[in-house]
Amino acid sequence: xxxxxxxxxxxxxxxxxxxxxxxxxxxxxxxxxxxxxxxxxxxxxxxxxxxxxxxxxxxxxxxxxxxxxxxxxxxxxxxxxxxxxxxxxxxxxxxxxxxxxxxxxxxxxxxxxxxxxxxxxxxxxxxxxxxxxxxxxxxxxxxxxxxxxxxxxxxxxxxxxxxxxxxxxxxxxxxxxxxxxxxxxxxxxxxxxxxxxxxxxxxxxxxxxxxxxxxxxxxxxxxxxxxxxxxxxxxxxxxxxxxxxxxxxxxxxxxxxxxxxxxxxxxxxxxxxxxxxxxxxxxxxxxxxxxxxxxxxxxxxxxxxxxxxxxxxxxxxxxxxxxxxxxxxxxxxxxxxxxxxxxxxxxxxxxxxxxxxxxxxxxxxxxxx
Numbered sequence: 574x575x576x577x578x579x580x581x582x583x584x585x586x587x588x589x590x591x592x593x594x595x596x597x598x599x600x601x602x603x604x605x606x607x608x609x610x611x612x613x614x615x616x617x618x619x620x621x622x623x624x625x626x627x628x629x630x631x632x633x634x635x636x637x638x639x640x641x642x643x644x645x646x647x648x649x650x651x652x653x654x655x656x657x658x659x660x661x662x663x664x665x666x667x668x669x670x671x672x673x674x675x676x677x678x679x680x681x682x683x684x685x686x687x688x689x690x691x692x693x694x695x696x697x698x699x700x701x702x703x704x705x706x707x708x709x710x711x712x713x714x715x716x717x718x719x720x721x722x723x724x725x726x727x728x729x730x731x732x733x734x735x736x737x738x739x740x741x742x743x744x745x746x747x748x749x750x751x752x753x754x755x756x757x758x759x760x761x762x763x764x765x766x767x768x769x770x771x772x773x774x775x776x777x778x779x780x781x782x783x784x785x786x787x788x789x790x791x792x793x794x795x796x797x798x799x800x801x802x803x804x805x806x807x808x809x810x811x812x813x814x815x816x817x818x819x820x821x822x823x824x825x826x827x828x829x830x831x832x833x834x835x836x837x838x839x840x841x842x843x844x845x846x847x848x849x850x851x852x853x854x855x856x857x858x859x860x861x862x863x864x865x866x867x868x869x870x871x872x873x874x875x876x877x878x879x880x881x882x883x884x885x886x887x888x889x890x891x892x893x894x895x896x897x898x899x900x901x902x903x904x905x906x907x908x909x910x911x912x913x914x915x916x917x918x919x920x921x922x923x924x925x926x927x928x929x930x931x932x933x934x935x936x937x938x939x940x941x942x
Contacts, residue, residue, distance in 0.1 A: 610676060610677050610744045610745055610746060610747065610769075611674055611675065611676045611677065611745065611769035611772060611773060612674070612675055612676075612677065613672070613673070613674050613773055614635065614671075614672070614673050614675075615670070615671070615672045615673075616634070616670075616671050617668060617669070617670050617671075618630075618665050618666065618667055618668060618669040618670075618671065619667065620667045620668060621667065622665060622666070622667050622669075624664040624665065624666060625664060625665055626661065626662055626663070626664060626665075627643075627647075627652065627654070627659060627661060627662075627663045627664070627665050627671070628640050628643045628644050628647065628661040628662070630665045631643045631652075631671070631673060638675065641762070642675055642676075642762065642766075643661065643673075643675070644661045645675075645762045645763050645765075645766040646673055646674065646675045646766050647659070647660055647661035648661075648763060648766065649763065649766035649767040649769070649770050649907075650767075650770060651673060651674040651675060651766055651769065651770045651773075652671070652672070652673045653671070653672040653673075654669050654670065654671055654672075655669060655670050656670075656672075674769055674770050674773045675766065675769065676743065676745060676759075676762075676765045676766055676768075676769040677744075684713070684721075684723055684724055684727050684741050685719075685724065685727070686724065686727040686728035686730075686731045686732075687719065687720060687724040687725060687727070687728055688725075688728050689709070689720065689721075689722070689724055689725030689728065690706075690725070691703055691722070691725045691726070691729060692704040692705070692706065693729070694755070694915060694917070695913075695915065698760065698908075699759065699760055699761060699763075699764040699906070699907055699908045700757055700758065700759055700760060700764055700768075700906070700907065701726070701742065701757070701758050701760065702755060702756070702757050702758075702902065702913075702915055703722070703755070703756055703757075703758065704753075704754060704755055704917045705722065705748060705752075705753060705754060705755075705756055705899075706753060706920070707750075707751050707752070707753050707894050707920065707922070708750060708751060708894070709721070709722055709725075709750065710722065710750045711723070711744065711747040711748065711750075711756070712744060712747065722742075722758075723741050723742060723744075726741055726742045726758065727741050735760075737760050737761070742758035742759065742760065743758065743759040743760065743761065743762060743764070743765035744758060744759075744765075745757065745758070745759060745765055745768045745769050745772060746772060746777075746845055748899055749848065749851075749895075749897075751894035751895055751897075752895070752897045752898070752899060753897075753898045753899065753917075753920045753923070754781070754898045754899025754900060754902075754917050755899045755900070755901070755902040755915050755916075755917050756899065756902070757902060757904065759907070763907065764907040764908065766907075767907035767908075768904065768907055771904055771905060772845060775843050775844065776904075776905070777845075777902075777903070777904050778901060778902065778903030778904065778914065779841065779842045779845070779899065779901065779902060779903075780839055780840065780841050780900050780901035781839070781840040781841075781842070781850055781897060781898060781899050781900060782829070782837065782838070782839055782840075782897075782898045782900045782919060782923075783837075783838055783840060783850060783854065783861055783862075783896055783897045783898070784835055784836070784837050784838075784861065784862040784896035784923070784926065784927065784930075785835065785836055785838055785854050785859040785860065785861050785862060785869075785896075786834070786835055786859055786860055786861075786862060786869060786873040786874050787834070787835070787836065787858065787859045787873065787874050788831060788833060788834070788836055788874075789828055789831075789836055789838075789859070791828075792827065792828045793825070793826060793827040793828065794825075794826055795823065795824065795825050795826070796822075796823070796824040796825075796826065796853040796854075796856065796857055797814075797822070797823050798812040798813065798814040798822060798853065798856060799812065799813040799814070799815075799816050799817075799818065799819035799820060799821055799822060800812055800813070800819045800820060800822040800846040800847065800848070800849060800852050800853070801813055801818045801819025801820065802819075808866060809848070809852070809866055809867065810846070810847050810848040810849075810851075810852040811852065812852055812853060812855075812856040814856075819846075820844070820846055821844060822844045822846045822849050822852075822853065823842075823843035823844050824840055824841070824842060824843070824849060824850060824853045825840065825841040825842075825843070826838050826839065826840050826841075827839045827841075830927075832930040832931070832933070832934050833874075833934060833937070834874040834875040835862055835874065835930060836859070837927065839900075848866075848867075850897060851864055851866070851867050851895065851897070852867065854867070855867040855868060855869070860873065861895040861896055861897055862888075862892075862895070862896040862926070863888070863889050863892060863893070863894060863895055863896060864895035864896075864897075865895075866895075867895075869895065870889065872885050884929070884933060887929070888926045888929055888930075891922055891925050891926055891929070892922040892923060892925070892926045894922075896923055896926065898917070898919055898920060898923055899917070900916060900917055900919070901914070901915070901916050901917075902914075902915045903915070
C-alpha cells in the first residue's frame with residue numbers, strides 16, 4: 574500500500590489540521606486553496622488481505638472518509654480495481670490495485686447565511702453555476718471566515734427554501750478572490766463525486782481571458798511546468814519546469830488581440846492548479862496586467878513618457894485587480910448526462926481597460942503615421 578501517500582493524506586485531513594488557525598498562509602494547502610478540490614489515491618492491496626467489500630476496506634484504510642462518501646465515489650464510477658470500474662460491493666483480493674477519486678466534504682457545516690449578491694446563471698436540483706464577481710472569496714479560510722460565496726449560497730438556499738445537504742454547496746473547484754467568471758458548485762455528494770471525476774479526467778471545458786504584459790512572437794502555444802508552493806513566499810505559487818516538486822500543470826494559450834505593450838489572451842487549462850494561469854504567465858515573462866502578487870502591478874512594457882505612466886495608473890484604478898476572467902465552462906451534467914456549456918461576458922472593469930488600450934493603440938498608430 575502507498576503508506577507514505579496515505580499518511581500524508583491522513584495528516585492533511587486530520588481534525589487538528591482542518592480546525593487549526595495557526596500558521597496563516599502555511600494552512601493554504603491544496604485542500605484549502607487548490608483550484609480542484611478532490612483527491613486521487615492509488616494503492617496496492619497487501620498479499621495477505623482477506624476478501625472484504627471495497628467500501629468497507631477503503632473506509633478502514635483512509636482516515637476521515639465515510640463509507641457513504643466511498644459509496645458515492647463508486648456510484649460515480651470513481652473507483653477502479655486493476656483499471657476496471659467496480660461497485661461498492663466488490664470484494665478486494667490480494668495484490669489488487671485500487672484507484673479512487675473522491676471529493677472533499679464541506680469543511681464548514683455551520684456557515685451562517687449572509688445576504689451576499691450572487692449572479693446565478695443556472696440552477697437545478699443537483700448543481701448551481703455562478704458568475705463570480707471580483708473580490709468574493711469562495712470559501713472560509715484563514716483571514717476570511719465570513720463574507721464568502723458559501724455564505725451567500727447558504728442565504729440563497731434559505732431564502733428559496735431549498736433542502737440542500739448541510740445548507741451549503743459542495744465545492745469541486747474554485748477561482749481566486751479577484752478572478753471573475755464561471756464556476757460550478759454541487760448541491761449534494763453524489764453530484765460532487767461525478768463532477769470531481771470529470772475534473773480528474775480533464776474532461777471539464779474551461780477557457781479564460783486574461784490581459785498580460787508584453788507581446789508574443791507566436792499566435793498560440795503551450796506552457797508546461799509543475800506548480801507548487803513557492804519556497805520564498807507562501808502566498809505565491811512557483812513553477813518547477815524540471816518536475817522536481819509541485820504537480821503537473823499544462824496551460825494552452827492563444828492570442829486574441831494585440832496592443833503592443835500588452836496582449837489579450839485566451840487560456841485553456843488541462844490541469845487546475847492553484848494560480849495556474851497567473852504562475853505560468855509570470856514564468857514565461859508575461860505576468861497578468863495589475864497582478865500584484867506576480868509582479869504585474871508595475872509598468873513592464875512601454876515608454877517612459879509621463880502621459881503613458883498616467884495612462885497605466887488610470888487603467889490600474891479602473892481595474893484594481895489582476896485581469897483574469899473565467900469565460901467558458903462546460904461539463905456533463907452529473908444526473909442527466911447532458912452536455913452543458915456556459916459563457917460569461919467580460920466584466921465592466923476589464924472591458925473598460927481594454928477599450929482604453931484600443932483607444933491608446935489607435936492614437937499611437939496615428940501619431941507614428
